[in-house]
Amino acid sequence: MKRFKIKVDPAVCTGCMRCMLACSWVHSKRFSLSGAMIMVDASGAECSITFADGCIQCGSCADACFYGALAKQAPEEVMP
């Protein structure tokens, strides 16, 4: 599995949280917010996007984003 640096642009994030659902699905084949390694807080004037320590930078969150708030950059390394 490739490991990507994820470029974050909170200014265009709408808080749809599709990235969180994609993360939980890819890693557990279940949909949940609590199981996601990316966290979106949309309660403020600007969305806040953070990553948990357990994030493996697989890029599935960026693949799911419709708005360009997350983008995969060139793979940093290939994980074993």
Place this chain on the structure above:
Amino acid sequence: MTINTGFSGAVLHVDLTSGRTSRRSISSETARDFIGGLGLTFRLAVDAVIPGIDPLAPGNPILIGTGPLVGTGIPSSSRVYAVTKLPATNTIGWCGAGGMAFGCNLKYAGYDHIIITGKSDRPVYLDIVDDDVKLRDASGLWGKGVSGTIALIRQRTGGRGGIAAIGQAGENRVLFSMAYIDGVSTMGRGGLGAVMGAKNLKAIAVRGTGHVEVSDAARYKTLAAELAGTIRNYPYLKEWQQLGMLKSFPMVPPELYEKIKKRRIACVSCPFGCKDLVEIPDGPFCGHTASSSSVINLLMPIVYGFSDYREAIRLVSLLDEFGMDMFEFFGIMKFAAELFAQGILPANENDPPIVINSLSSMTAWAEKTAMRKGAGEKLANGFAGLLAKYGDRAAACAPALVKNMHPYTGPDSALPWDLFGTMELGQITEPRGPHVGSGGSPTYFAKRPLDLFPRHLERMGVPKEAIPRILSANAGDKPGLNVGTLLAYSHRWFSTLGSLGICARAQVNRFYNLELCSALYQAVTGLPTTPEQLRLRAWRVWSLYKMLNVRENAGLNTDTVPQRWVTRPGFREYVSEEPLEQRQVQQMISAYYREQGWNVETGAPEPVTLKRLGLNSLFT
């Protein structure tokens, strides 16, 4: 057999009178027969609603439901529906909202539905965290507006989860008060807020730490990837994302919108994000921020004569804070101004004088109405209350009304479309009162060429054999459009989407079709479902909705045409663009009933229809 893929498989029952809560399972057969979401909420209402109940009595239940796709990441699958008896029309109605984070959190907490009954002896809010369900003291929230209430609850919950809350208008049982999900999505213009207020229920907060599973992961993955790809390739996607609802209703120039836009807001998993957070950039309200279900709602007072967009935003923010429907508020204000002018309402109560396009006047009257102060006490009872109090003299100067509510579109209404399509006719046949949400079809886009209709009709699940009946004039002798027949399928398509949990907005539902919906439903729930079966279930859902109101004796002979709609300049026929005549609308209503298998005279589903849909045993 219970069901646990797609569905959480449980209903949370909350009795506000005793404070008791319980969790009950849903059978897979019932879930299948009524699809889920909107349809299953109607089914639960058959047993939960006591026929003839006063909407503001403790015994009137509030049922809330989400569909099986909610929380699965399928684009725009976040819808939440409430069903209750609404005080503005005294009918059982659906109240829909873009679910923001509420719907998926409810699923992750382990529930597809909530049924709330009774009345608390003090203000409370319902706090759901998975299995931990509490009624918490809301005395510190009572008297606060919508955003203030949500902010205080978020402080207690750490900002997570979804919240549905009412403002002061709901507390004071204003008949056109609403609930607001996460302070953005509006729910229930016929008085859901008043029903919550009458129960001393200030808000519902839900956080779920669980999950939703799907039955066929491989099939789900394929369908979801294809759908996402189609949406990404849509040439207008970026434009929708940048302009939101202004793309379809350009009330202000894009440059002005860019000045006030702080960010777009989307419900969970939606690729379009029709909601907005704006900030007034200058003038006396510089720095004022407002979030709304759409920027066009914030700007709607312009249609009512406001010349300064900043004042429009300021007023709608206030209405949202009180928790009142803006369309009904303006309708009532125009009616009240006429009642004062005619001397029907006492002149000394016109204080300050009602001036529809004045921020100071409307601000004062918003507060008087929400708080039931002065003449606001009378206006808070809506058109029905004013007509009951002042009788024929008031009726003579009333605007066009449908079931005693202010229509969205038409002469005297806010939205200027005058071609009579399914959304316009649907305002009459909606049991809940005038609403355009359920009547979508290709007529949404005025003057769309008829040769483009078949493709969209097939997508909506219209059977091939019905298309010639739709694409003919009422008399059937020349090319045209039978709006009444088409509306029957608009309502079934809305039932399909609403029961799955998908948003019915035109820019979203264009990516869905009946085949895709049945495939997604089967992949997620594991319930074998063909397109034909889903089409039948959707018909069952809408006929059940009608029957709930027939049982109330509210669904019979109530679909009447406002005279104003057919008085020039009134509506125009969709194809010919000639002035519409009352006779034509009556024919459309009859055609609608006929296509639904309902009695052409009364509007009640025929016994043979109930039998075919398996509904006869529910209403014996």
